[in-house]
Amino acid sequence: MSQQETSEIHASFPSLNRFSMIGVNIKSTPIDILEKVALSDQEIDNFYQLLSISDDTHSEHLFKDSFIVSTCNRTEIYCLAQEEKNCAATLATTLEKVVGDHRFPQKSHWYEKFGTESVQHLFRVACGLDSMIVGEAQITGQMKSALARRQSYTQMSPAFEAITRHAFKAAKECRVRTDIGAGAVSIASAAVQLCQRIYSDLSKQHILVIGAGDTGRLVAEHFVQKGAGKITIANRSPERGQQLAMQVQGDFIPLENISDGLKKANIIVSTIKTDSPIINKTLLESCRQNVENRPLALIDLGLPRNIAKDVNLRPNTFVHDISALGRVVDHNLALRKKEIPLVEEIIQKEIKKLKDWQNQLNAAPFILTLKDAIEKIRQEEIEKYNAHLDKEGQETLNEATRAIVNKIMHGPMVSIKSYAKQAENGLERLEIVRDLFRHLDHDPSPQSGVQGHTKEKSELEGES
Amino acid sequence: MANCTPMSFFMDVLVALLPLLYGVTAINYTIYFVRHDDFAKRTCTKLLVATFCTHLCFFLLRFGAYDRFPMANLAEVLSMIALAICTIYLYVEKIQGIKETGCFVLSFIVLLQLIASGLLPHAITPGSEILATPLFGMHLVFAVFGYSGFFVGAAYSFMAFLLYRALKKQNFGLIFDRLPSLDTLIQMSFGAALLGWCAFSLAILLGMLMSFKMGSQFIYDPQFMATIMIWFIYVFTIIAYFKLGWRNIRAIYLSLFGFSVAIIAVLGAMFIRTSFHGFNS
Secondary structure: OOHHHHHHHOOOOOOHHHEEEEEEEOOOOOHHHHHHHOOOHHHHHHHHHHHHHOOOHHHHHHEEEEEEEEOOOEEEEEEEEOOOOOOHHHHHHHHHHHHOOOOOOOHHHOEEEEOHHHHHHHHHHHOOOOOOOOOOOHHHHHHHHHHHHHHHHOOOOHHHHHHHHHHHHHHHHHHHHOOOOOOOOOHHHHHHHHHHOOOOOHHHOEEEEEOOOHHHHHHHHHHHHOOOOEEEEEEOOHHHHHHHHHHOOOEEEEHHHHHHHHHHOOEEEEOOOOOOOOEOHHHHHHHOOOOOOOOEEEEEOOOOOOEOHHHHHOOOEEEEEHHHHHHHHHHHHHHHHHOHHHHHHHHHHHHHHHHHHHHHHHHHHHHHHHHHHHHHHHHHHHHHHHOOOOHHHHHHHHHHHHHHHHHHHHHHHHHHHHHHOOOOOHHHHHHHHHHHOHHHOOOOOOOOOHHHHHHHHHHHHHHO | OHHHOHHHHHHHHHHHHHHHHHHHHHHHHHHHHHHOOHHHHHHHHHHHHHHHHHHHHHHHHHHHHHOOOOOOOHHHHHHHHHHHHHHHHHHHHHHHOOOOOHHHHHHHHHHHHHHHHHHHHHOOOOOOHHHHOHHHHHHHHHHHHHHHHHHHHHHHHHHHHHHHHHHHOOOOOHHHHHOOOHHHHHHHHHHHHHHHHHHHHHHHHHHHHHHHHHOOOOOOOHHHHHHHHHHHHHHHHHHHHHOOOOOOHHHHHHHHHHHHHHHHHHHHHHHOOOHHHOOOO
């Protein structure tokens, strides 16, 4: 974190109990309701505007900052309130104003979280734990885009910025340190993964995709993404086949000439609808007499199956059908789920770091203000007696009172510093110490005294 | 006797330490293989290099202490094989950048070093002048590196065979998840075998040169004949890889066959050892 950022936030970090959120996602809500509540960019702008300049006194005084994540799988609104209060109801009301009654879902579809739980939810979403497919990486990118949109509107509060930064840090660490995002979790990507278990470098391979329908296109695109060398599309309809071939920068052959493709390719993916298998052992043996030295991967995504069962009996030939790919996907998902405790651990560690930092930020200005307030009292008391004393007496009184104050305050100062390092209950303990010294706030001016200082920090935070 | 000196004490410590170091390294590689642990990934190669250096130091110390190549008895030869396998594995790992196979190779090294360390204190060294000859030492070192290369090649072929079976039977478990791809394993197997073949060829040349100098008749020596047979099998492996383009199950079988023949030949020759390859003469 830069020094400038630290000085901006050094005012004070709000308690996590000022955070709350509401949301709907694919797990909590049927898709037809979820798509109704998905917010367009314009609506998100309206929402931010409504929260900041609304005439509604509730919104105006309740929220300090907010952040919206709206994707095809979720719509979630996070907010930072002016005080420790669960603001979910107000958030829902504001959202209802934006989307209108007809699109606003029933209360039973919403979930709301408050305090640390809401922050924890944000971290879990960023790490992909709350996604429909555990560990999917797309959500992190979507959240980053949402954050950029939010920041383009007005500058985000340092507290919110810190929370999102820690959430993205946790997401990155999860990707690096765990296998939460490892393995293919869709049929098309599982097909590519299977081929990569045979050939590590797809750029040197010739891939034949039979069928230019949706599945064929999806598989071909996945191969292109993984840097496949040469792609040939074989299809019944030349128009569609040529179109896909052009899209993936490959060649096209008519389905009747499939044997030409079988001769050259070492990865074959078949995705067409056919009554009987189009590839069998006899056909392969006649086509591949001169290319027997390298393994051949055959992926059968057609239903009924496009590749005869006996093909797998050939040595160096690996046939995988849709059920095998389904098992790869299930296996990868199970592996990802095994990583969840590790990811949760990373999230907890990152939240602890956030809390530690929050406590330290809160303690530093408090210590300074407390020292100022006590010094002021000492000076006031000394002044009362200085008139009756000579210069030597004044110096003695000054030194004696300073020594007394230092000795008395040593213990509390050590405790404050120690509380500042405690993630667990540290902030609450600091608040107790703050209360203990609140009586020192005898000057109503916001520039002095413990409470005054707190007010000042709050104002500073409000400005940012 | 070197037994009473501080150097011999230090060597005794190393004898006990080596299996322990290899053991810890093998566990680290296994943790990485099973759990893809980040710490294990970062530390496994470093630990292996440290162990390798310790082992090398041990050999140099022993060479200095006894004034001969430290391969005069079974324990020393086993330890040298462990060191040679370790060297070849490190080379292949460095070239391919793949650490997942370490646990398989390392477990065998642990076994070898454990036996070697167990036997070393009681090992009887034959008193033969030939052991102090540099040419003979080089001949032995290259021979050991040759066989070790064949072993590492066979180990990779075995892993490739396991993956081949997993892919054929659609068994998507740990082997499918963690091992490198089939073509990489075949490539690693060939690389190690090629390295072994080069060392083996040098060992044969040095052996022939030595026997010419000594005026021995080596042509009918059973071990020499077995060696030449092994050499030709691996020549065929190289031709099959480069000329015939074998990158499939046949390449896997050929590597496993070559190593099996090598083992049988070595063991067979030990039974019918002639004076030519005996150290007691």
